[in-house]
Amino acid sequence: MITIRQRLFISFSLILLIILSIIGVFFYTIFNLSEIHKSQTHRYDQIRRVEKLKEFNNSFSWIVLDIVTDYEKMDVVKKRLSKSNELFKTLVLKKKQIIQNSESLSEKKNLELIFKYFQKIERLIRYELYELVLISKNEKSFHLFNKKFDNSSSKITKLLDEEIMYLQSQLDKTEQSRNQFIDTIKVELVILFFIAFLLSFIISSRITKKIKDKLDKLNKGVLQLFKDDENTIKVDIGKNNELTEITYNLNSYLEKQRDIIHSREELLRNISHELKTPISKAKFLLENLKQSKNDKEIDSLNSVIIDIEELTNKLLQREKLNFAKVNPSKFKTSTLILESLSKLSIDDESKIELDITDDFYIHADKYYLTIALKNLIDNAMKYADEYPIKIEVNENKIEVKNIANKLSSDLIYYTQPFTREPNQQVGHGLGLNIVNKIIQMHDFKLEYNYSKPYNIFSIVF
Numbered sequence: 348m349i350t351i352r353q354r355l356f357i358s359f360s361l362i363l364l365i366i367l368s369i370i371g372v373f374f375y376t377i378f379n380l381s382e383i384h385k386s387q388t389h390r391y392d393q394i395r396r397v398e399k400l401k402e403f404n405n406s407f408s409w410i411v412l413d414i415v416t417d418y419e420k421m422d423v424v425k426k427r428l429s430k431s432n433e434l435f436k437t438l439v440l441k442k443k444q445i446i447q448n449s450e451s452l453s454e455k456k457n458l459e460l461i462f463k464y465f466q467k468i469e470r471l472i473r474y475e476l477y478e479l480v481l482i483s484k485n486e487k488s489f490h491l492f493n494k495k496f497d498n499s500s501s502k503i504t505k506l507l508d509e510e511i512m513y514l515q516s517q518l519d520k521t522e523q524s525r526n527q528f529i530d531t532i533k534v535e536l537v538i539l540f541f542i543a544f545l546l547s548f549i550i551s552s553r554i555t556k557k558i559k560d561k562l563d564k565l566n567k568g569v570l571q572l573f574k575d576d577e578n579t580i581k582v583d584i585g586k587n588n589e590l591t592e593i594t595y596n597l598n599s600y601l602e603k604q605r606d607i608i609h610s611r612e613e614l615l616r617n618i619s620h621e622l623k624t625p626i627s628k629a630k631f632l633l634e635n636l637k638q639s640k641n642d643k644e645i646d647s648l649n650s651v652i653i654d655i656e657e658l659t660n661k662l663l664q665r666e667k668l669n670f671a672k673v674n675p676s677k678f679k680t681s682t683l684i685l686e687s688l689s690k691l692s693i694d695d696e697s698k699i700e701l702d703i704t705d706d707f708y709i710h711a712d713k714y715y716l717t718i719a720l721k722n723l724i725d726n727a728m729k730y731a732d733e734y735p736i737k738i739e740v741n742e743n744k745i746e747v748k749n750i751a752n753k754l755s756s757d758l759i760y761y762t763q764p765f766t767r768e769p770n771q772q773v774g775h776g777l778g779l780n781i782v783n784k785i786i787q788m789h790d791f792k793l794e795y796n797y798s799k800p801y802n803i804f805s806i807v808f
Contacts, residue, residue: 358550687720704741719785758795
């Protein structure tokens with residue numbers, strides 16, 4: 348029997364295949380149009396370059412006309428000859444570019460022939476015309492020269508017109524080809540979209556019917572949950588289908604919520620018990636303070652208030668962990684240790700001995716892991732019989748060591764809220780509970796062992 352997931356997988360695969368085909372057509376269209384655009388741009392540029400050659404041809408005609416007209420004025424002749432030399436130099440520079448941008452062998456030969464005629468015009472102006480200017484006495488002497496020049500200039504004009512007509516015809520063909528290509532692509536896309544829509548409609552109708560049947564059963568189970576005050580959804584919606592997983596997850600959520608409520612009820616009972624002692628102390632000290640202003644009693648009252656504040660902060664911190672989300676990043680163990688130490692008020696740095704053998708990288712939520720390590724260091728300093736305490740880093744673990752008596756119970760006992768040693772007067776029994784919650788959030792491991800004279804708490808990564 349095919350499940351809803353399998354049906355969806357098959358249908359989405361078919362639709363994805365069509366979408367990929369559409370994307371492929373789209374990119375093929377972009378590529379093709381880009382190539383057409385490049386070709387058109389190239390031809391437009393080539394037309395402009397050829398048009399520029401016509402300007403050169405006209406310029407040479409004007410230069411010749413000026414020289415023939417004012418051949419007796421040598422200053423005019425020299426200026427025009429100088430101008431023609433500049434134009435010929437520019438023409439030489441453009442020759443390579445124009446010929447290289449030709450698209451066919453015939454076009455290339457045509458352009459080479461044009462430049463040959465320009466070279467002929469150059470020789471006519473530079474040598475023959477200049478010689479005529481020096482020896483001629485009347486305008487009749489220029490008749491043969493004009494005939495040669497007009498012949499070359501006319502041939503250049505004719506060849507340039509042919510070149511422009513050729514390029515324009517190629518542009519027209521490209522434009523026609525582009526329009527035909529776009530029309531074909533439009534038809535193909537319409538067909539693909541129609542197939543995708545039709546396929547999606549047929550498959551989604553069948554899958555929707557299957558899901559609706561299952562959801563009706565699930566809805567009955569939810570209504571039963573509210574009516575009969577059940578703790579879990581009890582309805583048979585079959586096996587090997589996705590709604591079985593949803594039902595399982597809903598039941599798991601309901602059970603988790605029930606556990607959270609139970610945990611909070613237990614926590615509130617413990618909080619009320621824990622707050623009774625410091626509040627009673629504060630009341631007693633306040634009564635005494637009314638009668639006599641004693642600095643020692645004021646300090647004691649301040650200590651009680653700090654104790655209540657610390658307890659409140661730890662309770663809030665513990666409650667936040669129930670809904671915390673891990674935001675992992677990569678950082679070194681040395682960074683974690685330094686940030687943890689910076690959050691502690693340490694009056695004497697000699698009380699801590701740091702040994703980092705292997706400063707390895709950790710991938711975790713730095714904010715929460717800093718809180719966990721800070722609590723371990725704080726506990727080690729608070730309950731140490733003598734200093735310094737030791738923080739050691741090697742291989743894949745961070746160890747926090749202090750000289751103290753071995754714990755009387757297993758580690759699991761102290762990770763429960765409000766648990767501590769029978770003779771322990773300081774602390775509230777929440778530190779290790781918070782540490783353990785954070786370590787579990789990251790799937791790391793909290794370990795304890797005793798190696799005389801050290802209690803050793805380790806975070807194993």
